[in-house]
Amino acid sequence: MSDTVTTSPVLSITGLSKRFGGTQALRDVDLNIAQGEIHALVGPNGSGKSTLIKILAGYHQADAGAEARLDGEPFELGSDHDRLRFVHQELGLVGELSAMDNLALSRGFARSRLGNIRWREQEHRTVELVHRFGLDIDVRRPLVDATPVQRTVVAIAAALQGWEADQGLLVLDEPTAVLPPGEVGKLLDIVREVRRGGASVLYVSHRLDEIFQVADRVTVIRGGRRIATRPVQGLTPQSLASLMAGEATERSAERPKVSATSRSGESALEARELTGGPLRGLGFSLARGELLGIAGLAGSGHDVLPYVVTGAWPGDVQGQLRCPARSPEWSDASRAARLGIPLVPGDRAAHGVIADFSVAENLTLPLLSRLRTGRRLLDGRHEAALVDDWVERVGIRTAGRDAPITTLSGGNQQKVVMARCLALEPEVLVLCEPTAGVDIATRLQLYDLIKEQAAQGLGVIVSSSDVGDLLALCTRVLVLRDGQVVREIAGEAITEPTLVHAMEGTE
């Protein structure tokens, strides 16, 4: 698996730091990638992994003090260099165009002297490139018709164009995150093929099993620091997961108490046989006052469950849901919206807040029918009182209820979203990535708010890819893999190592 690693590094970075406002995203990180090696970069969410890649790609500027060398030559981080190529997670392809057009977009069309495109030559060129990776697709068909793995391969082929003679470093940012489990192997073959051609690869991933299949060395970062760089051969999945997760004792002090109502076992929401998107026959039961965590890697379905349960998933859904407090009858999951379970969506900007609305308008959007006076008229005084009440209760820092929502910090916007869900006085609340883009101080306030509500009997589902959220909030965590619950962890057993091991399947 891991070939002998030559000593001359193709890329070496020393002393890389990056600070965003009050957050130190990267602290004095070193990275060395040898000629012809597949070097994995791993770390939990928020570890600084993606910041590092973004600095390499030039989206962010590194703080002063970092030094980088490419092939031994001093190199300014973020500058465009022909020996450094990227395939980002979103692939950067135009789905409506063919493989041929997409390849030409990045490196230009084959053109005659008159400037018209020489289609035959262009097609020949494309076929040659994709065939190198054993990809057998019609290069003239729009890429939307291709499978996810075919698209990824086209993106890799597009990135590698022009490297036929002299190979450099290819950066693959979570290339398997959106692939179905069965197709990951094919992609790993392609990655090995790239190395066989003489290139080096920096392979960013969440999935430890892939790293053991494909990488020569691995660098682990956590909390913005480089924890270790090791040859993969000397590691086991367990020891690598432990490096990623850190010490087991770190967070145990914050363990939430199981509330009295939760112990009573009265259930607030039950689900069975949920199927839709990546979910495959998933079931669970949420007690009143319980804080139930949903964990999993990208593609496991942990980020889809919140949408399915609240009826917000746009695709087909099967299975049943039941809220015993409302009705003892099971209802079809495709009509989940009727249960009226509020959702704090994961993507706040796209699905949470309405940027052109004020704080008040955002807060009362789902409550408008309650604010009507006798006829259909909106009661302005009632609305103002309700908004002021919630601004105070949740501690939203705003210039006033009429301030545009965009003048608030991410954390305070999230409080608005949370407040409007709570104002509905629900039995169950579903949170998806509740602290994404929220500063640490506000994050703690949000935790307190959520726990306080649970103590009063609210059943809460927390889906998060940030292990910190689950550790701080949950009394029980369901770990998902391939759309099914593979592990249930409760109480004291919820620690970062157990969660990481369960998500990675390295127990």
Added chain:
Amino acid sequence: MSTTAAGSTGPSVGEPTGAPPASPPTRQPLGRRALSGLSFTNIGAVYVWIVIIVVFSFWAPDTFPTWSTFQQVLNSNAVTGLMALSVVPPLAARVFDLSLAYTMSLSGVITAKVIVSTDIGAGGAIALAMGTALVIGVINGIVVVTLRVDSFIATLATGSLIQAFITMFTDGTSITGVKLLREPFASIGQKSAGGFTIPVLYLLVVAIALWFVLEHTATGRRLYATGFNSDAARLQGVPTDRLRFLTLVASSAIAGCAGVVFASQIGSGSPEAGTPYLLSSYAAAFVGATQLRAGRFNSWGTVIAVLLLGTGTVGLGLATSAQWAPSLFTGLVLIVALVVTGGRLGLRTRLTRRRAPSKEAT
């Protein structure tokens, strides 16, 4: 802007609520809040309007600054105003209705044809025309909302279909007849009091109704939410599809009214009555969206924009005989208004692909 959050501080903060367009802007309700309501960013068009009035008063001192010019501006822009208001509800929900010019023509033609060639009478003819307009609205709604065709293209297509009906009815010539010039039909568009014709009153009524719905009802708030971020709105239980559908029906209904009123004004059913109103109504709605409630298509902003554009057009007509001047003026005002307000009317929801929540992840 102190007047965000409609109704949160009681109705009509710093807005010329229902004030006849005649009142100069200095007669706004006074108070501390009104001061920011009087800022250039809030009611810039009103200041531009004043400047225009001053300029034309010097340019054509004998003909422009007169009471009859004022009456002329209002009388000749009432139908324009109705048409401009008809595009406000769809635009608030970020839906385009480009068929409404044809809807206006068709309702005028149907009314005229029925009155001239049957004995149903004006009431029945108008009911028939309005019924047709509503049917057009429903068809637009089905194509845009149910069949999910981009509204820009869909209403262009239905507009073409309506044009086919118009030509079928009229053979391309205006429908005329003595009955159209008689009572009761003639009074619908021509009755006047104090020098103002009755369509000015219609404009006022529709403007008040639209202002009320948009600013003081849950429906209005949900309509704006749909337009600004339909994904987020839908997750909050806003029936975005139903609202889009209703806006298309509403715009057809208002355009149908405008068609009937216009037919009565000119005493005939013209197959091309609506065509000139398409551009001017959108221009007024877009300029209007930069006023009072920056970034939101709103009723009074649109009325102000219609009067601003109308005054310029009438003034240019009095001051110069250049035929091209009014179009030049409309185009310039539209560009300047959108630039000055920083182009805040990003039509994101229409121009970008709708994102399903994290569906890409599968």
